[in-house]
Amino acid sequence: MIDALGRPQSLLLLGGTSEIALAVARAWSDAHPVVTVAARPGSRRDDAVAGLRAEGFEVEVHDFDAEATDTHPALIEAVASTRDIDVALVAFGVLGDEEEAWTDHAAAVRLAQVNYTGAVSVGVCLAEVLRRQGHGTIVALSSVAGERVRRSNFVYGSSKAGMDGFYLGLGEALREYGARVLVVRPGFVHTKMTKGREPAPMSVSADQVAEAVVRGVAGRAELVWVPPLLRGVMSGLRHVPRPLFRRLPL
Amino acid sequence: MVSRALTVDADQVAETVRSAGPRGLVARGLGRSYGDAAQNAGGTVLLPISGETRMDGEDVVVSAGTSLHDLMRYLLPRGRFLPVTPGTRYVTVGGAIACDVHGKSHHRVGTFGATVVSADLVTPDGETHRIGPTQDPELFWATVGGMGLTGVLLRATLRTIPVETGWVRVDTERFGDLGSLTAAMRESDDAWTYSVAWVDTVSRGRALGRSVLSRGEHALVGDLDGRRARTPYPLPGEPRLAAPSGVPDGLVSRASVRAFNGLWFHKAPRHREGELQSLASFFHPLDGVGDWNRLYGPSGFVQYQLVVPDAAEEVVHNAVRRLAAGGHASFLAVLKRFGPANQGLLSFPVAGWTLALDLPARPGLASVLDDLDARVAEVGGRVYLAKDARLSARSFAAMYPRADEFARVRDRVDPGRILASDLARRLGL
Numbered sequence: 001m002i003d004a005l006g007r008p009q010s011l012l013l014l015g016g017t018s019e020i021a022l023a024v025a026r027a028w029s030d031a032h033p034v035v036t037v038a039a040r041p042g043s044r045r046d047d048a049v050a051g052l053r054a055e056g057f058e059v060e061v062h063d064f065d066a067e068a069t070d071t072h073p074a075l076i077e078a079v080a081s082t083r084d085i086d087v088a089l090v091a092f093g094v095l096g097d098e099e100e101a102w103t104d105h106a107a108a109v110r111l112a113q114v115n116y117t118g119a120v121s122v123g124v125c126l127a128e129v130l131r132r133q134g135h136g137t138i139v140a141l142s143s144v145a146g147e148r149v150r151r152s153n154f155v156y157g158s159s160k161a162g163m164d165g166f167y168l169g170l171g172e173a174l175r176e177y178g179a180r181v182l183v184v185r186p187g188f189v190h191t192k193m194t195k196g197r198e199p200a201p202m203s204v205s206a207d208q209v210a211e212a213v214v215r216g217v218a219g220r221a222e223l224v225w226v227p228p229l230l231r232g233v234m235s236g237l238r239h240v241p242r243p244l245f246r247r248l249p250l
Numbered sequence: 251m252v253s254r255a256l257t258v259d260a261d262q263v264a265e266t267v268r269s270a271g272p273r274g275l276v277a278r279g280l281g282r283s284y285g286d287a288a289q290n291a292g293g294t295v296l297l298p299i300s301g302e303t304r305m306d307g308e309d310v311v312v313s314a315g316t317s318l319h320d321l322m323r324y325l326l327p328r329g330r331f332l333p334v335t336p337g338t339r340y341v342t343v344g345g346a347i348a349c350d351v352h353g354k355s356h357h358r359v360g361t362f363g364a365t366v367v368s369a370d371l372v373t374p375d376g377e378t379h380r381i382g383p384t385q386d387p388e389l390f391w392a393t394v395g396g397m398g399l400t401g402v403l404l405r406a407t408l409r410t411i412p413v414e415t416g417w418v419r420v421d422t423e424r425f426g427d428l429g430s431l432t433a434a435m436r437e438s439d440d441a442w443t444y445s446v447a448w449v450d451t452v453s454r455g456r457a458l459g460r461s462v463l464s465r466g467e468h469a470l471v472g473d474l475d476g477r478r479a480r481t482p483y484p485l486p487g488e489p490r491l492a493a494p495s496g497v498p499d500g501l502v503s504r505a506s507v508r509a510f511n512g513l514w515f516h517k518a519p520r521h522r523e524g525e526l527q528s529l530a531s532f533f534h535p536l537d538g539v540g541d542w543n544r545l546y547g548p549s550g551f552v553q554y555q556l557v558v559p560d561a562a563e564e565v566v567h568n569a570v571r572r573l574a575a576g577g578h579a580s581f582l583a584v585l586k587r588f589g590p591a592n593q594g595l596l597s598f599p600v601a602g603w604t605l606a607l608d609l610p611a612r613p614g615l616a617s618v619l620d621d622l623d624a625r626v627a628e629v630g631g632r633v634y635l636a637k638d639a640r641l642s643a644r645s646f647a648a649m650y651p652r653a654d655e656f657a658r659v660r661d662r663v664d665p666g667r668i669l670a671s672d673l674a675r676r677l678g679l
Contacts, residue, residue: 001286001676004552004639005616009676030617032642084675134252134273134292135672178252178291215613219549 001086002137006218007031008086012079014064014122015092017044019191020141023210024089025052032056033086036079038064066092066118067110076125084133087217088126090119090140090167093160095193101155108155115159120166127170130179137180137217140167141209144185144225147234150250171222182216184209185234186226200250202227251672253290257297260313260404264376267402267668270294274670277402279345280317282338284553285639286672287349287397293670296402298342305330309367310410314344314403319486319537322529326483330410331468334362335533337584339486344403349636350395350597353533354444354466357589361599363394364592369406374668378404387593392659395597397635399660399669399679416483417469418444418532420525424518428459428567428585432603435463435587443467444532450511451570451583451607452504458574459567461585462518466532478526486530489540499547502610507579546610552639554619555606557588557599558631565625566603573607576618580607595656598634606637616640623649635673643678653679 002008007028013021016037025035035057039045045061052059060082062075079085093115100107123138130136145153146160164183171181188194188203204226212226225231240248255278258266267275273293280298281288288295298315303324305311310330312321318332319339325331336351345351346362347369359365368382371393379401381390393400421442425431431447439445442465449461474482536542543550558565566585573580584606591600609615623645626633632649633641647653656679660667673679 001291001672003676004285004550005611005619007616007640009643030620032644132273132292134290176252218611 001084001135002217003031006214006220008033008137008217010034010036010083010086012036012038012085012088014038014088014090015066016064017048018091018093018193019206020186020189020209021089021091022048022051023206024091024139024213025057026055027207027210027214029055029057032058034058034060034083036060036062038062038075038079039092040065064092066114066122069117069121072121072125076122076129080129080133085126085129085136087136088138089213090122090138090163092118093141095153095156098153098156101153111155112159115156116162116166119163123166123170127174127179130174131177134178137182138167138170139182139184139213139217140164142167142183142185144187144230144234147185148238148245151246152250168223180220180222182213182221183223184213184216184226185224185230186212187230189226202230202233251289251291253293253295255295255297258299260299260301263296263299263372263402263404264378266294266296267372267374268376270374270668274668275402276398276669276671277314277344277348279315279342280340282341283345283349284637285635286676287636288345289672290670291672298344299402299404301405306407308410308412309407311405311407312343313405314342314347314369316343317341318343318346323485325410326413326416326485326529329412329414329483331413331529333359333365333409333411336362337534338537339530339534340537343406343408347394347403347406348396348398350592350594350599351636352588352599354446354586356599357439357445357587358443360589360592361394361594361597363594363597365409366390366394367407367409369393370404371401372404373401373663374666375663388659389663391593392595392656394592395594395635396656397596397673397679398671399674400663401669413468414471414482415469415474415478416485416529417474417478417526418466418529419469419473420464420466420527420532422519422522422525423463424515424520425461425463427456428461428570431459431461431463431585432563432566435585439465439587445587447585448514449570449583449585449605450515451574452508452511452579454574459570460515462515466527469526473524473526484528484530486528486534486537489538491538492540493542493544497544497547499549502546502551502579502581504577504579507581510581549611551608551610552615552619553606553608553637554622555598555604555634555637556622556626556631557602557604557634558626558629559600559602561602562629562631563603565629565631566605568625569605569622572618572622573609576614578609578612578615578618580609583607595652595659596635596650598632598636600631602631604634606634620645635677638673641677643676646677646679
């Protein structure tokens with residue numbers, strides 16, 4: 001159960017090796033949630049699990065491949081069979097090379113499948129479990145890149161725009177069942193995924209995103225920006241005329 | 251959190267419990283618990299079961315869904331009263347037994363469970379058990395304080411006490427600090443039937459811990475003057491004020507709470523004897539304002555009530571200092587001296603000191619309360635499940651050593667764990 005101060009007892013990390021996912025787990029460490037790491041097998045997952053255990057977490061591990069959508073229903077049911085899913089974090093995603101992403105057919109399809117199809121797939125499975133439980137929160141890691149898609153990373157941005165819309169809608173659909181969805185829109189986050197890229201203005205760390213998740217779940221928020229100031233910025237950018245927008249250094 | 255709420259007749263309870271779905275069922279009274287004891291996400295919640303009330307000699311036979319408000323209105327004109335009444339009348343008899351509630355008389359007469367002569371309990375196998383201190387005491391003492399996890403109570407027979415009037419003679423005394431308050435309570439609480447103290451937990455410096463002790467006895471006919479003598483049994487009425495909805499966060503702030511506490515302290519007399527108060531205003535001051543919880547805004551508040559053994563009084567002093575230092579302002583902080591524990595497997599009271607706090611939910615509170623949990627458990631104390639909404643399963647296990655015995659009784663009457671609540675899930679019960 002999520003307690004009255006907004007702290008979960010169980011946490012499912014889909015894409016459990018992502019830095020943001022691990023930062024979210026650490027941000028809740030004083031609540032001692034059982035953490036289920038769902039990720040592809042390999043050394044990254046081994047390291048993530050070992051790190052969490054070293055910090056005192058009780059950890060369970062499941063194989064998860066975002067593209068293998070036909071395996072998702074069984075995976076989510078397996079996780080839900082041992083205990084309620086209090087918070088599920090949809091944290092997987094690929095950024096890829098921005099130019100390759102629209103010039104290489106295979107890269108484009110893969111990005112769309114992981115970031116959008118995979119996200120929709122687990123969302124539907126999680127919704128089924130949360131409806132049955134009558135409670136629980138899905139935290140979907142979106143991006144401001146999806147709010148107004150830009151030339152510089154439009155394949156990634158469009159996939160995030162799609163998953164963002166899906167999860168906002170899912171939140172509405174789940175309201176009457178007692179379950180919630182929190183959509184998180186970070187700006188540029190300093191992680192391995194973005195390493196070597198020129199940071200955008202108002203960039204944040206994985207820990208800052210994690211803090212926003214913890215606050216958002218406790219405050220029963222539906223949509224948060226990290227940093228919060230981005231809300232106003234993006235609101236303005238949405239209305240910039242296209243000829244001007246393409247000249248902006250974004 | 252969503253569950254299916256059902257109202258059924260007493261004779262349908264067994265079938266309803268048997269046919270509860272995979273998320274189980276729990277009975278709910280008036281839903282006044284501060285926590286998740288009567289919530290059951292995804293499952294079924296059984297609403298109060300009404301029925302008639304009648305006297306059986308000096309005992310009263312009452313359906314579990316009857317509120318203490320209605321019960322008192324039935325008893326008072328007959329010159330009877332309940333030996334134990336909690337801080338609100340808007341709870342049901344079933345809820346009062348399941349939470350084993352206490353009142354200002356605990357040091358003398360114990361908990362609500364101690365007033366139960368017998369009760370009828372429907373267990374998940376559909377059986378109705380007549381339980382009491384002498385009838386299946388094992389199941390009885392699991393049910394008293396058992397948070398509804400042993401079955402659904404249908405009705406109970408309760409002991410009542412005679413009262414000459416519906417008034418209380420109240421003595422009020424002010425103390426400048428917590429130490430002199432506890433000394434006075436140690437010394438002379440036993441001479442009073444009712445005793446409770448209010449403590450200022452928000453002021454800075456020397457005002458921290460100043461308190462108002464109020465103690466009372468049922469007034470006799472001879473204590474009443476002309477006007478009151480004409481209405482010796484004033485009946486408790488309905489709430490006269492209602493808090494509005496849509497109050498923003500922050501109304502109950504450190505500043506407003508400090509101002510309130512200052513007023514409360516200075517409005518109390520240094521020492522006054524023999525003031526007459528109606529039973530309702532003495533026992534249930536908050537019942538005069540409907541939906542007062544709304545004043546905390548959307549973030550809400552949590553109640554934290556701890557008890558520690560007499561020898562560990564220092565933990566109470568520490569808790570007050572710690573919360574004040576962290577800026578966690580409690581609108582009302584109540585201190586009471588408990589008498590001995592009973593045999594209830596999950597019953598809250600143990601002989602010693604209990605402190606109850608209303609704390610607005612704000613950042614940093616969770617970790618302060620986690621630390622307090624550890625201190626309380628260390629000295630053999632515990633927190634009150636009826637008010638809890640944030641205790642962890644491991645702290646619960648450390649505080650309630652008889653939880654294993656409780657689980658064994660449930661293995662007997664509910665092996666499939668059909669009775670379920672969010673509190674049970676949270677605490678691993």
